[in-house]
Amino acid sequence: MNYTLHQLQIFLKITQLKSITKASEALFLSQPAVSIQLKKFQEQFSIPLTEVVGRQLYVTDFGWEIAEAAEKILNEVQAINYKTLSFKGQIAGRLKISVVSTGKYVMPYFLADFINKNKGVDLVMDVTNKSSVVRSLEKNEVDFALVSVIPDQLNLDRVQLMENKLFLVGGTKDKFINKVAKKKIFESYPMLYREEGSATRKAMENFMASHNISTRKTMELTSNEALKQAVVAGLGYSIMPLIGIKNELKNDDLQIIPYKGLPIVTNWNLVWQKSKKLSPTALAYLEFLKSEKDRIMKEDFDWYKAY
Structure with a gap:
């Protein structure tokens, strides 16, 4: 087999979005380019990875197995990149945050300086409803969550923002x-x-x-x-x-x-599970937030005081 990391990335995105069109948009590629890479990837397997019924694309059971393996491989490759940057003394890693929908007007301002300063940090921010945010905390799928009402059923630490x-x-x-x-x-x-x-x-x-x-x-x-x-x-x-x-x-x-x-x-609070072992990247972000949040509120939310 001679598949590439690029093909693994494309196939994984297709399985996540269940659409070649949506995958092409998410990866900033043309639809024909994604279709060609999917075809080349499929040619290396004797068992179908996907099938089209009507106009809907479905992933086969075998395809899901390959997608799971692809995600593990891509995560390991990303980990190598992070380790390389870390040995150079840079903050590197993935930062995953789940944000309630109204929090999208808040969270980017508390992230921008940290992300821009630390080029080795990859941000994954999911903007969704409160139920999904709480679920992502319960399942340990994220480092942090931004909420305005702290869920009582979870044992959480927090940093109060504004x-x-x-x-x-x-x-x-x-x-x-x-x-x-x-x-x-x-x-x-x-x-x-x-x-x-x-x-x-x-x-x-x-x-x-x-x-x-x-x-x-x-x-x-x-x-x-x-x-x-x-x-x-x-x-x-x-x-x-x-x-x-x-x-x-x-x-x-x-x-x-x-x-x-x-x-x-x-109050807007950044929260995380007390039992969670935070990554070096997450810990670095917490230190940044504690030292810089007052400055950010003054610079970006001074208008708030008028109401």
């Missing part, structure tokens, strides 16, 4: 103030929620329950961006994290509506 403020917001197309008293807004307008399991949704539900607030109509959207655009368009109102609406406030697409008991204030 406040997470949630306000009642609405679009600027509908100037509700002229139509209804503020205390009646929840009863008079549709309320937009995030999906079940979202920390933002939980905070909104807890606030409304504690204030005995009932709503006329509710709608559910499965991402912060979708919810934000729905509010801008005038579909309804919502309680949203300030961190994700900076530009919309600046452009006068959204307005913060003062309401008793708001904002809800929690």
Whole structure:
């Protein structure tokens, strides 16, 4: 057999995404180039690795076995590269972080200087819902996770980063103030929620329950961006994290509506399992974060204080 590391990388990405088109996009290659490499890789095996049924690509049982072996080989190659850099006195390795969806407006700022300074560090950041973030911690699949509500069921260490403020917001197309008293807004307008399991949704539900607030109509959207655009368009109102609406406030697409008991204030925390043996790369990042987080907050989030 004479397959290459490049072919292993391409085949592994195809099995992960179950699509040649998506694999080509993820690897920044043309679709024909990926198809050709898959064909050359398949020619070295007498058993099919994939099959196409209708227009859908499926990985065979044998293909999954090869994909698992390919991942191990590529990880070992990466480890050799990291060790080479480490012997040169450089920080090198993979840093894996799982981030709740709203955290995508926070985490990159606390990573940029560290990643740019340490060229040997490869970042894997998964932006997903809270349930998936907690699961990745439970299964020890990541070094760290960024959450605004710390899961009670896990024994975690943490570094507190910055406040997470949630306000009642609405679009600027509908100037509700002229139509209804503020205390009646929840009863008079549709309320937009995030999906079940979202920390933002939980905070909104807890606030409304504690204030005995009932709503006329509710709608559910499965991402912060979708919810934000729905509010801008005038579909309804919502309680949203300030961190994700900076530009919309600046452009006068959204307005913060003062309401008793708001904002809800929690904190963004970088967390990890207390029992986890952190890699040298993860430990180096923790040291960076502890020494630099105040500077980063001052430089990148000074606007936050105005609200």
